[in-house]
Every structure is written in structure tokens, then in C-alpha cells.
Amino acid sequence: MKQRIRIHKAEPNTGALNFSHLLDAPAGKHGFVRVKDSHFYFEDGTRARFLGFNVAARSNTPDHETADKLAERFASMGVNVIRLHAADAPVGEEARTWTSCKEAPLIDYAKGNTRNFCEEGLDRFDYFFAKLKEKGIYLHIDLLVARDFQEGDGLDYPGGMPLCTKCFPVFNDRLIELQKEYAQKLLTHVNPYTGLSMKDDPAVITVQMTNEESAIKGTVECKEIETLKPYRDEVQRKFNHFLLMKYDTREKLKKAWTLNGCCALAEDEDPGLGTVRIAEGSFVQPVNDPMGQWDAPCGPARYADYMEFGIQANRRFYRDMKNYLRSLGVKVPIVASNLLGGAADVYGHTDGDFMENNSYFNHPLLPFQDTIFIVAGPTEYVSVNPLTMQTGIGSLVTTIPSLAATAVVEGKPFMISEWNEYGEHPFHSTAFVHTAAYACLNDWDGLILYNHHTSECWDDQPADEIWNVFDCYNDPAVICQWGFMASVFLKGLIAPSKNRVEVVHTQEDLLTLPNWHAMPNTFLPYVTGMRNVFLDGGNSYRGNADVAVNAGFLNGADLSEAKHAVCYAWSPYRDAFRRCREENRLVQASENTEEIQPGIHLGEKALVFDEISKIAGNGDYRKFAELLDRALKKWGVVPEDAGLADGTLVSDTKELVFDPDHAQFSIRTPYCSYFSGAPSETIALSDEIYVQVKNERISLALLPEDKELLSEAKEFILTALGTTGMDETVYNPGPSMMGISFTAVTFQGKLFVETLEGTLLVKAEAARLEVLNPVGEPIGSYEGEKTREGVRFKLTGEFAGANYILHIDKKTAD
Structure with a gap:
């Protein structure tokens, strides 16, 4: 039954949904994070795993009241890491934009440059950091993300540089100098609320040098932006210098790029004149057919030399930046960047102490307008077979572990620093637990969801409407399952692979x-x-x-x-x-x-x-x-x-079963149980608890509350939700591109969750079932009927809650 609900971004969880026991406050009490045996450990030898949210742009500098409320909210959810992301974003007027707030940005853009901090913004940033640390929440710090470089920064070329421009900050010396200056000011500044600089604070788990940055990223989209042409020319000039260093002369380059009489070097290209064109790519490393057309615009020879050039550029830049950060006194693991789509790109980032990648499903096209989002599909996650994804629309519907795995490197810890399954499809809850489960199987070290919210205030975003799918603070598929996810991942309730x-x-x-x-x-x-x-x-x-x-x-x-x-x-x-x-x-x-x-x-x-x-x-x-x-x-x-x-993927531990052809994913361990997708006739969550479902789609999670083992527990947290989103959302045909049909999803109406309808059977002498609202407050209960099998609850879905507390008497029924 569709029930309207509200989920406020700043209200703490209570009762059974208060998962603050998963934290160990204050953050840093076990010492600095270190890399040991391919994973994160604290200095005292404790294994470290992290699950949390990004907070982006203007949300980095909340006022003090908001910081207090958010820290309490995150702790109560069991969040143990926050990525303070894109604090360098330019100032924007409207609260609903991906910008820094006008009143208190971290960078004082009003000075006409990006080289100084705003006093009020820095105070807010410091206070937020301190409150998170106090609650046991660790911090992921990034450096270059959305900085809108200004002419007043003393740039090499006129006109400034737009925010989030990729590739060029790896090459240009002045931009590199400015990145180092920012790092020095940010990381060595002493926080008055903690008495420590970030470089000396064990609450920081990592410093990320750049976001989604690489020398190999394509620059074709920059051709028409006048202020970026000099930077693009610089990249081409340096590529030509690389070719001269490697081949010495145009004639030798021509010989190397010639195969069976076909030359990939055009007549108007000469490395001595800087006119050999770079390999045009896209937002991630482009694919290249090793047996493809030799003289194509991005043929095998040009591509090979550009990859070699790009790898060298990446490694030179990241080694230099890492050495600089170490010279400042940074003690924690340092990571390079985090959107790595190909082997050369991954290898070019391996000078970091660990690896990160970003992975999204149903990601809308950018830019978007108001509450209208253009998306391929949208596609139901639980029905997507990773083995056939390339026959459809490729990476747009690739399941998250497949995308992430590109950047997992032996000998290094691994985190997904950004991920999400945006809620354009009405049933999307599978993706979150699915990702956490396979992260456990593959023994990954961190998952940071993008994005909790984008605002500097606690009370300026609605609890009952979705304004922006990129802000997931009130996505029921995320929030109602978060405690289960946090317990599973942080406590390791799913066993790592045996092989x-x-x-x-x-x-x-x-x-x-x-x-x-x-x-x-x-x-x-x-x-x-x-x-x-x-x-x-x-x-x-x-x-x-x-x-x-x-x-x-x-x-x-x-x-x-x-x-x-x-x-x-x-x-x-x-x-x-x-x-x-x-x-x-x-x-x-x-x-x-x-x-x-x-x-x-x-x-x-x-x-x-x-x-x-x-x-x-x-x-x-x-x-x-x-x-x-x-x-x-x-x-x-x-x-x-x-x-x-038969198309079903079963882990070698046999705890995880993914059957996309029948739209089913399940987890069964001694410590937890989960089912998501198209319900079978009866779903066994444990040896004692069975559910028959009327909903077409359902996600069910079972977590023991009073004991570690399901078999020993008398109290359980049960989570059950079907479709979610806005109850008047409209789907209209969108544009078609590259043979892909897109959909325009318009969010309207009010926030809803489809509640569980069906029957819950508990094989016990007695049982009680309470329904909780999203913050853990009781809002109703179901009376069970005693039967020969046990206690049977008829669930009508009448209560606007997706979480339940189930109390049972462990005596076996007659």
C-alpha cells in the first residue's frame, strides 16, 4: 500500500533504529589510519571499514546549529565517515544549486581570486568537522573538485577556468602551484575547535588529491570554450614534446605510425610544430579496438602513444602532489583520484596509497532542470544481468560492483568514494544492500554514498518531497535500509570470499x-x-x-x-x-x-x-x-x-544469490537475512520467520537486535519496502541518442513508500510486531493469530512505516 511519509535530514533516529552503537567516539581514538595487508587499519591494530555519505558544496559550511543536528543525525544512523566534498565550489545565490553558500563559502571568491579562505566559512567548516569527530564520524578530505579558478589567481592564460574542468590541472604548472597552496592552507590550518590541524588529526582517514581527474580524460568538449583553448593547446604541445622525445623526428614518428603502407600521421601533423593531434576521448578513458582501423582519428598507434603519455603525466603529477602532501606532514593514506574507467587510467593512479572509484546506476544526464531528470530507461536494478549489460546500453545500466571493480588493485585498500542508484525507477532499493553485500564478499574497505544533501541549513529542504535525486537524505530506499547496511558492512556480517x-x-x-x-x-x-x-x-x-x-x-x-x-x-x-x-x-x-x-x-x-x-x-x-x-x-x-x-550468480560462500533473470537477490548468513525483488510464494528470512508477499516488488531485511546470531535472537529489526519515490511522478519520452531511448522523469506529488502487504509467520509460541516510522518511533502494531505453525500476522500496509520490531518467544509452537 502506498503511504506518504516524511524523512527529515536532521532528525536523529531513536530506539531500535538508533545505530550509534556502531560508532566508537570520538573519531581518532584508535590512532591514525594506516595501510596494512592491503586494507585499512588503525594504529592500534583495529581493522577499519567506512560507510557514509558525501556532503557536497554548500553543505560543507553549515551554520553551527545545523552542524550539531547533522552530526547527531549521522551518528544515530550508524554513519562512520563523511566525505567533505567540493568545499572549493564557487558561490551561488540559490540554496538549491551545487555551489557554496553566499554567506559563508570556504573560499572567499569575493576577493576576485581563489587563494584565500572566507573567515566565516572556515569557522563553519572547522566546527562541522569537530562535531562529526566528536560523534565518532571520520572525515574524507578532497582537495581539487569544483574550484572556479579566477584571473586574479595569476593564471597562465586569460579568462579564468570554469569549475570541474578535467585534465588540465594535471598538466599546467600554475594550476598545480595553486593546488599545492590550497592544500597547504587547508591541511596545516589549526582548527580552533579540535586544537589540531587536519594533517595532525587522526579523525581524517584520507586526503584525496583530485576528484574525477586524469590526464587521459577527453578534451573534445572543451574545443568551443574560448578560455580553455590555451590549456588544450598546452596538452597537445606537451604530447608533441613526448613524441619528439620518443621518436626524435617526424620521419621516425611517421615510420612508427605506418603499417602495411597505411600511415596514421596526417600530412599536416608535425611534432616539431606541435600539430600532432591528441587522442580525443570522453569523460572516462575511451575504448580502442587493438585491431581497429589503423588511420582512424583515434587509431591504435595514436591511442597507444597517447596512453603512454597520459600514464606518465598522471604518475608524475600524483607522485609530485603526494610528496608535497607528505612534506606538509600528512600522515594518513593519500589517494590520487576516483573515476577510473580503463586499465591505463587505473595504472596511472596507482601511486596513491589506495584506490577509489565512482560507480552509478540510472545516473541522469546533466544538466537537469528543476525536478525533471533525463535518464536511460530508467532500469530496474534487480533485473539487470551484469553478464549481458553490454548488449544493452552499456555502462549506463552496469551494476555497481562491476563498474567499481575496474579500479580494485591487488595490495591496496579500495573504496567507492561516490555511488548511488538514483530513484527514477520506482523500485530501486536492491542496489544499496546489493552493493554493500558484494563489497563484503570482495573485502572492500569503504563505501561513501553520493549525496546526503546539498544545503547549508537544516530546515530548508522538505521532508516529504524530492527536489533533487542527487540528494538522498529522504530517499526511503536509502534511509530505511541504512541501519541494516551499516550493520552488515561495518560489522562484516557477510563473509569475504574464500578465494x-x-x-x-x-x-x-x-x-x-x-x-x-x-x-x-x-x-x-x-x-x-x-x-x-x-x-x-x-x-x-x-x-x-x-x-x-x-x-x-x-x-x-x-x-x-x-x-x-x-x-x-x-x-x-x-x-x-x-x-x-x-x-x-x-x-x-x-x-x-x-x-x-x-x-x-x-x-x-x-x-x-x-x-x-x-x-x-x-x-x-x-x-x-x-x-x-x-x-x-x-x-x-x-x-x-x-x-x-541457470543464469543465477551464487557466491563461493553461498551467502549471496543474485538471479537477475527472475528479479531476485538474497542474502542468508547466520547473522542477517535479506531478500529483494519479485517475491516467491514464501520467503524464508530465517528458520523461524517466513513472509508471504502480495506486493509485486519487495525488499525485506532481517537483523537480530539482542543477539549476534539469528538463531539465538528474540528481538529483530525487520525492514520491508516496495516501490518508493514521489506519488505523482510522470514518465515521458525523452531524447534518443546513440540508439538509446531516454526518459524524462518529472518528480511531483509527495514522498511515499509502498508498505508490506501479506502474511508474516513466526514459528514461535508468542510474538509481537510493532511498526516504526523512519526515525524509530512506534506508530502502530499488528496483532498475531496463534496457529498450529506458530504466530501469523496479517499485514495490511496501513501504517506509514517500513521498519518493524519483531519480539518472539523462542519456545517452539505445538
Whole structure:
């Protein structure tokens, strides 16, 4: 039943929904965060995991009353990290914009430059930091995000630089100087409310150098912006210098870029004149067919040299910035950036102490207007099969763990610093617990949802309307499930994978990016632990993972020393320039194997694909997954009743089951239980608790309240919600682009949650069921009927709450 509800961003949770016990206040009491054994640990040896929200732009400088209320609210939810994000944003007049507030921005833009702090804004920022720390909430600090560089900053070129412009701050020396100056002022400033600078405060878990920044990011969209042309020209000029350093002369470059009489260097291009064009890309590293048209605008040779150039630029910049931050006295792990879509981009950011990535589902197109959002689909998350996502609209509907896994690197902690499944589809609650569950399976270290709210005040955003899907403070799918998510992730209620699979990239692999490069990501993170490995000293893998899978962009990785190996190649050449054809690698890898299908070989140690394009060339990876699953089971890496079965993905721990074809995802551990999607006839949440559902879609979560084990508990927190959103939302056809049909989603009406309708059966002598509102206050109860099976509750959905307290008598019914 649809019930209108309200969720206020500043009201603390109470009673059973008060999850502040998950925190250990004050933040920093266990010492600084360190990297140890590929994970975060505090100095006293305590393992550190973080789950929280971004607060963006103007929300970084709330007034003191708002800071007090928000710190209390976050603590009561079980939030143990806040990313203070985009505090450098320019000033805006309206409270509903992604800007700093006019009254108290952190940067004093009124001075005509970005080199000074506003006294009031800095005081608010410091106070907010101190209140969060006091409650046991740690801080993720970023440096360059949305800074709107001004002519008064003494820039190299006239006209300033628009906010959120990517790529150029990695190259331009003056912009780098300004980034260092900001870091010095921000991190060494002593907070009067804590008595510590951020560099000396163990409540800070990390400093992020840049947000979504990379030398490899495309600049094609900047061509028409007059003030950015000099920066774009600088990048091209430096690329040409790189080419001269590598090849010396135009003639030698022309020879290197010529294949079978076809030259990729145009007649009007000369590195000595700075006219060799860069490889145009998009917002993330663009794909590139290693066997593609040689003289295409972004053909294999140009792309390979631009990737090599971009990797060097990224590593030079991030090493320099990291060394500078260390010289200031920063003690915590430092991360480079966080929107990494390809192997070269990931490798170019590995000089950070750990890795981050951003991953979104149903992300609207930008810009948006009022409450109208343009989105592909929108698509129901629980029905999206990661194995077939590339046959649809690609990364726009890729499940979050698949996207994130691109940047997971062996030996380094990993966090998703921004993620969300925006609520344009009326049933989207699966995505949040789904992501936390697979983060546990893959033993990730942090999840920071984007974005709690974008405002400097506690009372200027409605509790019963969605004005902006990017602000999720009153998204019922997030807030009503948050306590369950926090308990699962922070307490590790879902077991990590029993095994580890590593995807191995050679240095040559980094110079191309086949369209289907993410194929392993669409299967492995859902059944076992997956990480990426980059070989720096030759092409031989010498790791100790249970299985090594070569990335296979090119044909050079040697996995002969792996315990088990999966071998294939998207190109028959060892190199991106197609000079060195490899005839022997796959043949040798398939020795002592049986040809189980034409061109596919399986043995005790290896699975070999002669022509991988015949298996996954169209982006449907189900056949690849079936064969990989067969190998994993033959090798004893995945149990026979786990892995892939009739389209269902079952983790090697057997605690997670994802069946997108039937729109079902479930968790079953000794400590918690969860079901989301299309309800079966009866859903067993435990050996004692069963639900029959009338709703077409439902998410059900069960968490013991008084004991650790479900089997021993007498009191439970039950969460149940179906569709959510605004009850008069309108869906209209939107634009079509790249063969994709978009939808214009107009949010209107009032906030609602679809409550549970059906029957709850508790196999016990007696039971009581209370309904709670979103902050944990009792708003009603259901009377149970004693039956031979136990106590049966008929749920009508009449109460406007998605959370329940279930009390049971553990005596078995007659």
C-alpha cells in the first residue's frame, strides 16, 4: 500500500533504529589510519571499514546549529565517515544549486581570486568537522573538485577556468602551484575547535588529491570554450614534446605510425610544430579496438602513444602532489583520484596509497532542470544481468560492483568514494544492500554514498518531497535500509570470499582498451574475490592467487606459474603497433588440456580461448561465464552448488544469490537475512520467520537486535519496502541518442513508500510486531493469530512505516 511519509535530514533516529552503537567516539581514538595487508587499519591494530555519505558544496559550511543536528543525525544512523566534498565550489545565490553558500563559502571568491579562505566559512567548516569527530564520524578530505579558478589567481592564460574542468590541472604548472597552496592552507590550518590541524588529526582517514581527474580524460568538449583553448593547446604541445622525445623526428614518428603502407600521421601533423593531434576521448578513458582501423582519428598507434603519455603525466603529477602532501606532514593514506574507467587510467593512479572509484546506476544526464531528470530507461536494478549489460546500453545500466571493480588493485585498500542508484525507477532499493553485500564478499574497505544533501541549513529542504535525486537524505530506499547496511558492512556480517582471482595486465595491455575489456568484472566479483594486477617487471605473473586471468588486450602475458590460468587475447599481437605477432602463447598454454569445444581448451591448470571474440565479441558474456564457471568448479575454486547456475550468480560462500533473470537477490548468513525483488510464494528470512508477499516488488531485511546470531535472537529489526519515490511522478519520452531511448522523469506529488502487504509467520509460541516510522518511533502494531505453525500476522500496509520490531518467544509452537 502506498503511504506518504516524511524523512527529515536532521532528525536523529531513536530506539531500535538508533545505530550509534556502531560508532566508537570520538573519531581518532584508535590512532591514525594506516595501510596494512592491503586494507585499512588503525594504529592500534583495529581493522577499519567506512560507510557514509558525501556532503557536497554548500553543505560543507553549515551554520553551527545545523552542524550539531547533522552530526547527531549521522551518528544515530550508524554513519562512520563523511566525505567533505567540493568545499572549493564557487558561490551561488540559490540554496538549491551545487555551489557554496553566499554567506559563508570556504573560499572567499569575493576577493576576485581563489587563494584565500572566507573567515566565516572556515569557522563553519572547522566546527562541522569537530562535531562529526566528536560523534565518532571520520572525515574524507578532497582537495581539487569544483574550484572556479579566477584571473586574479595569476593564471597562465586569460579568462579564468570554469569549475570541474578535467585534465588540465594535471598538466599546467600554475594550476598545480595553486593546488599545492590550497592544500597547504587547508591541511596545516589549526582548527580552533579540535586544537589540531587536519594533517595532525587522526579523525581524517584520507586526503584525496583530485576528484574525477586524469590526464587521459577527453578534451573534445572543451574545443568551443574560448578560455580553455590555451590549456588544450598546452596538452597537445606537451604530447608533441613526448613524441619528439620518443621518436626524435617526424620521419621516425611517421615510420612508427605506418603499417602495411597505411600511415596514421596526417600530412599536416608535425611534432616539431606541435600539430600532432591528441587522442580525443570522453569523460572516462575511451575504448580502442587493438585491431581497429589503423588511420582512424583515434587509431591504435595514436591511442597507444597517447596512453603512454597520459600514464606518465598522471604518475608524475600524483607522485609530485603526494610528496608535497607528505612534506606538509600528512600522515594518513593519500589517494590520487576516483573515476577510473580503463586499465591505463587505473595504472596511472596507482601511486596513491589506495584506490577509489565512482560507480552509478540510472545516473541522469546533466544538466537537469528543476525536478525533471533525463535518464536511460530508467532500469530496474534487480533485473539487470551484469553478464549481458553490454548488449544493452552499456555502462549506463552496469551494476555497481562491476563498474567499481575496474579500479580494485591487488595490495591496496579500495573504496567507492561516490555511488548511488538514483530513484527514477520506482523500485530501486536492491542496489544499496546489493552493493554493500558484494563489497563484503570482495573485502572492500569503504563505501561513501553520493549525496546526503546539498544545503547549508537544516530546515530548508522538505521532508516529504524530492527536489533533487542527487540528494538522498529522504530517499526511503536509502534511509530505511541504512541501519541494516551499516550493520552488515561495518560489522562484516557477510563473509569475504574464500578465494581470490586476479586479472593480470601487462604494460603492453595498457596501450589499448578493447570494447569488451571489462568482461571479467561482470562475473567474478559476484562469485569470488577479484582484483587487478599490473606487471611492471616483464610479462610473467608470479602471484599466488587461486586463479590468474589475463586481461588479454594484447597477446603477451605469461601465466605459466599461476596456480590456475585463464588465457585469451583480443589481438594476435604482443604490441599495440602490430609489429610482433604471437603464435605460441595460447598454444603453449593449452598443453595438457582437452578441447571441450572448438577453440576452447580446459585442463587441470588452464582454460584457454583461441579466439575470445567468438565467445564475447557482441558483449553477451554468458557463454564466457559458463565456461569460466566450469573451470572454477573443475579446479575446486568454486563449489559445485555455487558460481553460475541457470543464469543465477551464487557466491563461493553461498551467502549471496543474485538471479537477475527472475528479479531476485538474497542474502542468508547466520547473522542477517535479506531478500529483494519479485517475491516467491514464501520467503524464508530465517528458520523461524517466513513472509508471504502480495506486493509485486519487495525488499525485506532481517537483523537480530539482542543477539549476534539469528538463531539465538528474540528481538529483530525487520525492514520491508516496495516501490518508493514521489506519488505523482510522470514518465515521458525523452531524447534518443546513440540508439538509446531516454526518459524524462518529472518528480511531483509527495514522498511515499509502498508498505508490506501479506502474511508474516513466526514459528514461535508468542510474538509481537510493532511498526516504526523512519526515525524509530512506534506508530502502530499488528496483532498475531496463534496457529498450529506458530504466530501469523496479517499485514495490511496501513501504517506509514517500513521498519518493524519483531519480539518472539523462542519456545517452539505445538
